[in-house]
Amino acid sequence: MLPMHQSKLFTRTRWRLSAWYAAIIGALLSLSGLAFYEMLAQAHWHALHLELESLSGTLHDGLEPILMRPGQLEPEVKQLLPELCLANEDCLKQTEPLARHILGKAQRHGYYVRFLDPSGHIIATVGWQPKGLPFQTQAQDWQTLKDDRGQRYHQISLLLKTKSNTAWGYMQVGRSLSAYDDYLAMTRLVLLIGLPAALVLTSGASWWLAGLAMRPIYQSYQKIQQFTADAAHELRTPLAATQATIESVLEAETLSESEARKTLCAVERQNNRLTQLVQDLLLLSRMDRQEIMPKQQPCCLKTLVYDVVDEFEGLAIASELQLSLEIQVQQSLFVWGDEEQLYRLVANLVTNAIQYTPKGGTVALLLHQSDHHAVIQVKDTGIGIPAPEHSQIFERFYRVDSNRARITGGSGLGLAIAMAIAHAHQGTIQVQSQLGQGSTFTVKLPVTAGNP
Known part of the structure; x- marks a missing residue:
């Protein structure tokens, strides 16, 4: 830009x-x-x-x-x-x-x-x-x-x-x-000299203040342009695949039942990808406008991380990875918020770790408490993230390895959604990573004063 x-x-x-x-x-x-x-x-x-x-x-x-x-x-x-x-x-x-x-x-x-x-x-x-x-x-x-x-x-x-x-x-x-x-006469002379000098200084200050005031607007403008280009690119891929599938079918003189079913399955996959992408974009947009506020109810993080591991254990096995869970607290940890959103936050981090970890690697999910915060960590032995890109991975549509993400079906919105959910719950996400040695994502959420 x-x-x-x-x-x-x-x-x-x-x-x-x-x-x-x-x-x-x-x-x-x-x-x-x-x-x-x-x-x-x-x-x-x-x-x-x-x-x-x-x-x-x-x-x-x-x-x-x-x-x-x-x-x-x-x-x-x-x-x-x-x-x-x-x-x-x-x-x-x-x-x-x-x-x-x-x-x-x-x-x-x-x-x-x-x-x-x-x-x-x-x-x-x-x-x-x-x-x-x-x-x-x-x-x-x-x-x-x-x-x-x-x-x-x-x-x-x-x-x-x-x-x-x-x-x-x-x-x-x-x-x-x-x-x-x-x-x-001396007063007029001072004013006649001082006012133009003040106007020159004012003009310089005005130029500087205008630039200072427009800087966040220009940054937002750049983000909108980048977001529009990325969204158009992401939408173009499944639409092009769907168009190519349809054209190949239309060119065939005859179409058997198995070929028709295969074609419909391909169109369905691309449609599901489009639907998921649009839903993610809509979710981020509504969270930006604060149209979706977290439900204020106690959420048990122990139960939540157990459910996440149960759901993604099959995906980890299919990817030839080892998915483990380590809970380092005896008591139950409760946070106020929306359990569905918090589940998606952890699920996005685990999904991201599985997608970027080669076969034979490990993905570990840890839960512990630090001061008045519940800490959820997702560690993997994946490809890692270069240090200059640590501040960019939470941007929408940003991918460390775009080719791998496209193969696995990633849209580059998972970490952006996770960050938005964490902020909506007064929490934070931090990343520690070295290229080729894996990554650790740390989520901190404020715990409730006492168990419900």
Whole structure:
């Protein structure tokens, strides 16, 4: 059978699965990155907004009690804001942040305060003043402006009142958004680089995961193909023999009663072989689908192995073999399950041993107990099984010696049926064999807690 990467059907399917995996995960990563970016931007913007609001509120509450006349700053304001710069003064040296006692945690480069009279003319400034920033009217509380270099600023405009509650003018408190914009630009850069890299890794992982997911499917597909080919081959042999028999009879001008009977016997043998093969295939199929569950009743293994030896003793004698039974336990061993299926399990192993043991050899059936398991062993001095084939002999239609199996009428399903029955009874089958020295099949079945 071809490996999976050489199968066009599975390669195309793997590409499609990988593309779907990559597309879905890529979409999720992109949406997650976009959501992360938006949440990060909103969180920083909200923190910046609150900071400006808190600073402007502190200044507003500290200034209003000392303002007496509209549009004029009292000397006490200079004491509150030592870096206050009037509109007619040279404030080139005042490029540092606001006073430490006013801004507190907000003492950073980029903050500024501007005072405007009711008509919107600048009266004084405090702190670092951006160049080319337009003096907007007080129509909006919050504004985002740009200076002549395109740098953005965020500011709030508040109405100031005098001590007598008359309109004094406006105070604008703002800060530069360069740090905020740089942070978002770096975040976008990381996302723009990280997302494609993640998509590349995701595509590789998708290809690997698709292959991993399809591997058992491909193995099942191979088994189905092999099973179909083997079943067709097994069915073809008796059908061809039957067809040849019928054609030879049809070609004869006359047919005596003995010849007719002989022909019918040949057709009957081939029909029986077909019937047995179909029954075995149906049994395996139903056991695979768990349509046949073992009957939960106590089965005495001592009685079972005695019956198997009695039934096959004649076959062993006809094959010029010695069939023996050795029971190594005194008490009766009981297992829960279907006695008919368990009988077939042991019978298949004994039949297999007889078929593959040359004349003059021996076949031994042993029964003993190990821990909480009943152990049934079938030993023969047959042709043996090569070590590389030990894991394959329980596959359907597999034969160690196909020519001999065809002569003896074997279909290659006996060991597969035995394995299925053992698994259905929570048991196991193991094989030990050397080529030319015989084989030992060991069946372990869990015994009941006590005799029924």
